[in-house]
Amino acid sequence: MTSPTEPAVRDPEPVRPGSRADRLAMPIAREVLVAMAEHNGVCVRPLAIRRTDLETGLTEVIDVPCGARLASKCKPCAERARKLRRQQIREGWHLDEEPTVPVEAPADDVVALVTTRAHLEFDRAALAYEHLSPAERAAQVADIDSAVADIDEQLAQCRIRGTLIPADDTAPKRVRSTRRRADAIDLPKLPVQAKTVGRVYRGKDGKTHRPSTLLTLTLGSHGPVHSAHRRGSWVAPCECGRLHAEFDPLIGTPVDPSTYDYRRAALDAIHFAKVLDRFWQNLRRAAGWNVQYAGAVELQKRFAPHAHFAVRGTVPRALMRQVAAATYHQVWWPHFDALVYDVGGKVPTWSAEIGGYCDPSTGQPLTTWQAALDALDDEHATPADVIRLGRVDARGIEHGTKDAERAIRYVTKYLTKDLVDNTHPRTDPQQAHFDRLHAELAVLPCSPTCANWLLYGVQPDAAKPGMVPGRCSGKVHQRTTLGFTGRRVLVSRQWSGKTLADHRADNRAWVRTVLAGALADDETTAAEDPNRYSFELARPEDPDVDSLAKRLMRAVSERRRWHTELQAALDTAPPTGTAHLTLAA
Numbered sequence: 001m002t003s004p005t006e007p008a009v010r011d012p013e014p015v016r017p018g019s020r021a022d023r024l025a026m027p028i029a030r031e032v033l034v035a036m037a038e039h040n041g042v043c044v045r046p047l048a049i050r051r052t053d054l055e056t057g058l059t060e061v062i063d064v065p066c067g068a069r070l071a072s073k074c075k076p077c078a079e080r081a082r083k084l085r086r087q088q089i090r091e092g093w094h095l096d097e098e099p100t101v102p103v104e105a106p107a108d109d110v111v112a113l114v115t116t117r118a119h120l121e122f123d124r125a126a127l128a129y130e131h132l133s134p135a136e137r138a139a140q141v142a143d144i145d146s147a148v149a150d151i152d153e154q155l156a157q158c159r160i161r162g163t164l165i166p167a168d169d170t171a172p173k174r175v176r177s178t179r180r181r182a183d184a185i186d187l188p189k190l191p192v193q194a195k196t197v198g199r200v201y202r203g204k205d206g207k208t209h210r211p212s213t214l215l216t217l218t219l220g221s222h223g224p225v226h227s228a229h230r231r232g233s234w235v236a237p238c239e240c241g242r243l244h245a246e247f248d249p250l251i252g253t254p255v256d257p258s259t260y261d262y263r264r265a266a267l268d269a270i271h272f273a274k275v276l277d278r279f280w281q282n283l284r285r286a287a288g289w290n291v292q293y294a295g296a297v298e299l300q301k302r303f304a305p306h307a308h309f310a311v312r313g314t315v316p317r318a319l320m321r322q323v324a325a326a327t328y329h330q331v332w333w334p335h336f337d338a339l340v341y342d343v344g345g346k347v348p349t350w351s352a353e354i355g356g357y358c359d360p361s362t363g364q365p366l367t368t369w370q371a372a373l374d375a376l377d378d379e380h381a382t383p384a385d386v387i388r389l390g391r392v393d394a395r396g397i398e399h400g401t402k403d404a405e406r407a408i409r410y411v412t413k414y415l416t417k418d419l420v421d422n423t424h425p426r427t428d429p430q431q432a433h434f435d436r437l438h439a440e441l442a443v444l445p446c447s448p449t450c451a452n453w454l455l456y457g458v459q460p461d462a463a464k465p466g467m468v469p470g471r472c473s474g475k476v477h478q479r480t481t482l483g484f485t486g487r488r489v490l491v492s493r494q495w496s497g498k499t500l501a502d503h504r505a506d507n508r509a510w511v512r513t514v515l516a517g518a519l520a521d522d523e524t525t526a527a528e529d530p531n532r533y534s535f536e537l538a539r540p541e542d543p544d545v546d547s548l549a550k551r552l553m554r555a556v557s558e559r560r561r562w563h564t565e566l567q568a569a570l571d572t573a574p575p576t577g578t579a580h581l582t583l584a585a
Contacts, residue, residue: 061544087503095312334456341454442477
């Protein structure tokens with residue numbers, strides 16, 4: 001019963017059939033088709049590829065998934081990519097054997113070609129000691145070089161990887177001292193063993209355990225922010241002295257925006273990927289073995305990047321904290337502490353006469369990039385900035401537990417979204433904090449070729465006309481990245497011994513095996529000749545390309561038939577341990 005002060009809630013009036021409101025309430029046919037395709041895992045933006053069989057001459061148009069990684073572009077492809085990452089993390093996390101691939105012996109033709117290549121190199125060197133005229137020596141060198149090019153071309157077609165002689169890079173390289181900073185603590189430096197699997201522990205009950213680690217790395221504080229720390233039913237007070245609810249509009253914003261270090265926050269975001277790489281280098285040297293990891297980068301509510309990693313094996317927490325405290329990345333760029341020019345005012349202009357940028361008032365050329373770097377070769381020079389890590393949170397995870405699967409989903413939770421989607425500003429204070437951080441990123445240099453160097457009186461590397469400071473197209477300055485431009489997913493080389501393409505091939509082979517009615521491990525399919533077909537991208541207006549709606553309907557029908565056949569095969573197959581996939585994958 002409603003109170004006298006509350007308005008009575010009326011039921012919605014029935015819509016008259018055939019009216020405009022009735023028609024607007026109907027679902028749109030195209031949206032129904034797209035929703036059905038997404039529900040069945042069919043790509044909603046397939047690429048039409050024309051495939052021609054060079055043996056039979058048959059030409060057909062096939063649909064290839066777009067392969068998008070973001071749900072905003074294609075939800076089925078993004079979800080498929082996330083599940084593939086979960087499979088990759090799952091297979092490499094708790095390995096008890098080294099994921100090494102045995103190297104096959106070189107074939108006879110490879111040995112013969114390398115031997116011939118060695119003889120040619122000997123003949124070239126012997127020409128220096130023969131009494132020949134310059135013309136004769138040049139002619140014989142040209143013949144040898146032609147034979148060497150032939151040998152290298154044949155080797156490129158053989159089962160051998162790499163090159164015998166690396167490319168000659170004569171460009172001078174600047175070498176910086178690797179001596180640790182005086183303000184950084186020293187770390188133990190052990191010879192790194194070739195092992196990648198974790199240590200085995202034996203409990204009091206005699207059982208053995210080989211746990212792994214869920215690791216979270218964050219940046220340091222840029223100033224106190226409003227937060228709501230919960231531990232069960234207990235809520236910790238914020239820096240401001242209040243207790244915030246989970247959806248308080250102030251969550252993630254600075255307590256005092258005037259003292260919050262936005263410049264430090266922006267620089268940390270730009271170079272976060274570099275300092276992560278340094279952390280893994282230092283951890284391997286300090287632990288003494290080749291630590292393997294797989295993880296993803298996300299944004300915290302304060303819009304600072306942090307990373308979650310599944311780490312194979314365990315490292316003492318004290319050592320991890322010590323390594324994090326001692327890890328830093330030095331940015332050896334010209335100093336950019338203060339702006340020389342304003343974005344909205346007069347900025348340096350291009351001079352065709354000198355081929356560079358000049359001061360808009362005096363006409364004097366700005367310092368070139370190479371000259372600015374030469375000034376850093378002085379032994380008393382200091383880096384433009386130093387990036388450091390903040391807090392480290394490590395937790396042991398046992399194989400086969402619910403925590404292990406939950407941790408894998410936690411690491412890959414936001415892979416289908418843009419970096420800022422999961423922390424998108426929803427309130428005015430959060431939007432103001434977002435805009436202030438983006439404004440700082442808009443004027444900071446993101447790379448040696450960034451146009452923003454003009455604001456600091458330095459010409460960018462490889463400067464060219466038309467560069468406008470404040471309008472650099474680098475990803476650092478985009479609102480969808482908010483400073484972070486490294487790879488979202490970070491996987492070490494010896495994680496599972498497989499690439500994503502290998503995992504996709506394993507999935508396809510498993511499906512073929514199930515549909516064939518057997519789950520034999522030794523069953524293989526004949527590989528098709530890669531040179532049998534030619535491919536080209538078909539245009540939507542081509543006469544042999546059907547409309548997108550027809551292609552989606554055929555793909556939905558094919559996927560549902562395939563799903564039914566696979567489910568029937570799984571129901572009739574004997575129970576084995578090889579059925580490692582799910583129908584949704």
